[in-house]
Amino acid sequence: MSGANERPLAEVKFLTVAEVASLMRVSKMTVYRLVHAGELPAVRVGRSFRVPEQAVHDYLRTSFIEAG
Numbered sequence: 175m176s177g178a179n180e181r182p183l184a185e186v187k188f189l190t191v192a193e194v195a196s197l198m199r200v201s202k203m204t205v206y207r208l209v210h211a212g213e214l215p216a217v218r219v220g221r222s223f224r225v226p227e228q229a230v231h232d233y234l235r236t237s238f239i240e241a242g
Contacts, residue, residue: 186226186227186228187228188217189224189225189227189230190222190224191222198230205225206223209225214229214233216229
């Protein structure tokens with residue numbers, strides 16, 4: 175996470191894979207696939223992943239498509 179809108183680490187809210195899946199309305203496996211494919215940044219904490227909340231919002235914002 176770098177750029178003009180970079181926030182101090184203490185202000186970053188991290189979500190679990192289950193929380194991301196719930197927020198995006200997808201399965202946990204889909205979140206794991208996005209993380210492993212590099213499409214969704216994540217931090218490894220022990221054996222689990224944590225995803226910055228802003229990264230989820232950025233991913234959803236850039237994934238919108240116009241239908242019809």
